[in-house]
Structures are given as C-alpha cells and as structure tokens.
Amino acid sequence: MAVISTYTSSQKFLHWALFALVILLYGLTFGEEFYPRGDPAVDAIWRLHISFGLLLAALVFWRVALRGMKGAPSLPAEMTAAEQAAAKVGHFVLYALLVAIPVLGILLTWFRGDALSFFGLFTVPAPFAPDRATARTIRELHSLCANGILIVAGIHALAALYHHFVRRDEILTRMLPGNR
Template sequence: MIRPAAYSHAQKVLHWALFVLVSGLYLLTYAEGLFPRGDPGRAWVWWLHISFGLLLAAFVLARLIVRLAVGVPEPDAVANRWETRLASLVHGLLYALLIALPIAGIILTWARGDSLSFFGIFTIPAPFAADRPFAQQVQEIHAFLANAIIILAAFHAVAALWHHFIRRDGCCAACFPAQ
C-alpha cells in the first residue's frame, strides 16, 4: 500500500472528535460529585457518560477502519530514529487505551447490573447478573485507563506543540489542513 502524503480529512475529524469525547467523558465523571447520592441528576450524569462512551467506541472503530483503508503518512524524514520509535509507541498505546477504555466501561456497566443505553435510542441489557465486588475491580481498572489516556494524550499534545512551535520541523504538517 502506498502511504498518503497527509492524513485524510476523515482521519483528522475522527482524531479531534476522539479528543473531544475522551476529554468530555473524563470531565463528565466529575459532574457526579455535583449531586448527592440518590439524586436523579447523578443517574443522568452516568446515563450521559455511558451514551458518550458508546459513541467513543463507535468512533474508535471508525478510526481503525479508516486507518486500515487509507493508511498513515510516512514518519517525518527530519525526525530522529528515537523520536520515530517513541511516536510509534505512544500512538500504539493511545490506540490500545482507546480500545480498552470503552470495553472496560461496558463490562463495568454490566457488572453493576445496569443496561447500556445509547441516548435512549437503544438499550442492551446486562448479559450476566450484577457482581458488585467484580464491578469495583473493573471500576479501578477503568479509572486507571482513563487517567493513563489523559496523561498519554497530554504527552502527545506537548510533543506536537514542541514540534510545531519550537522545532518548526514540519512534523505535524500532515496532521493539519494546508494553509
């Protein structure tokens, strides 16, 4: 397969949509604290979190399909070998986290005995009985994965800004619209 000169428009849109979804979902978890236990607002926050989490899963799947169909540009020629390897490692970890995070969220929802609802459009009931101790373990894994993706995405963003504004090496040229 011939590698494209730049990321496709679809890849760029999916990249930024995933950024918004991951950031929004992370911030949404803190909205739970605005409501006391038993308040309907608290349940509404988790309903939104689950719905947007399912949307994230769909966008991750779309991003993987587009990546396989279109490919990705060659690493920048001016990048050092260690930079190219580090970038590949970070991208691989980000993809792994983008896959693992929604899966853990789905398992967590079901382990709590809740159904998956996608904005009320459809509902998928839990395929197994609630298991609170297991749910607690999965919640810890889900929280770890969420924190890991935020930290790794921040590292990714700092590296992109460093290449774009400090080194001005054109490393990010394939990622942004032509000017």
C-alpha cells in the same frame, strides 16, 4: 505505494472528535461531585456518560478501521530512530487505551447489573448476572486507563507542539483541519 503526506479528512475529524469526547467523558465523570448522593441528576450524568462512551466506542472502531485501510503519513526522515520508535509506541498506547476504555466501561455497566442505553434509542441488557467484586475491579481499571489516556494524550500534544514550534516540521499541521 504512494507516500501519504497528510491524514484524510475523516481521520482528522475522528482525531478531534475523539479528543473532544474523551474530555467530555472525563468532565461528566466529575460532574456528579456537584450533586448530593441520590440526586436524580447523578443518574442523568451517568446515562450521558454511558451514551457518550458508546459513541466513543463506535468512533474508535471507525478510527482503527480507517487507520488500517488508509495508514498514516510517514514520519519525517529528520526524526531519529529513537524519536520514531517513541512516536510509534505513543500512538500504539493511545489506540490501546481508546479501545480499552469503552470495553471496560461496557463491562463495568453490565457487571453492575445495568443495561447499556444509547441516549434512550436502544438498550442492551446485561448478558450476565451482576458481580460487585468484578465491577469494582473493572471500575479501577477503567479509571486507571482514563487517567492514563489524559497523560499519554498530554505527552502526544506536547510532542506535536514541539514539532511545530521548535522543529518547525509538518507533524502538527498534517492533522489540522483543512491542510492537504
């Protein structure tokens, strides 16, 4: 098997698209704070949040599938065993959160008794009756995971910058667009 030195163009696109979507979704979550309770803008914000969340779910599925098919570049031999283990654990946690967040969001929407709508193009009704207590628990888990991904992604970004500016290796550049 050949050694992979960089990610594919599709993997790079998905990496940065998922980054942008996570930030957008987080921003939409706090966008409702600018409007009084009951304002129609709040409903519009949540419809957008759900639609972009479904887009996130589809892109995460694509990203996980590509990772399974294409793999990832090898870690530099200069990295210690502990650094390599930390990188692998960090990526696993990022992927786990990227899967968990939209799954919990879908369940939350359904347990609230709402249908899923993707930008009004199609709607998936809730397959079960609303349950406020379950919805509350799922909302807490969804929020915890959303906050967790910001923390883990921040550590991930700091590690990439450390590799680029301190270690001066290729870790960061192999995920940048245009680098082969």
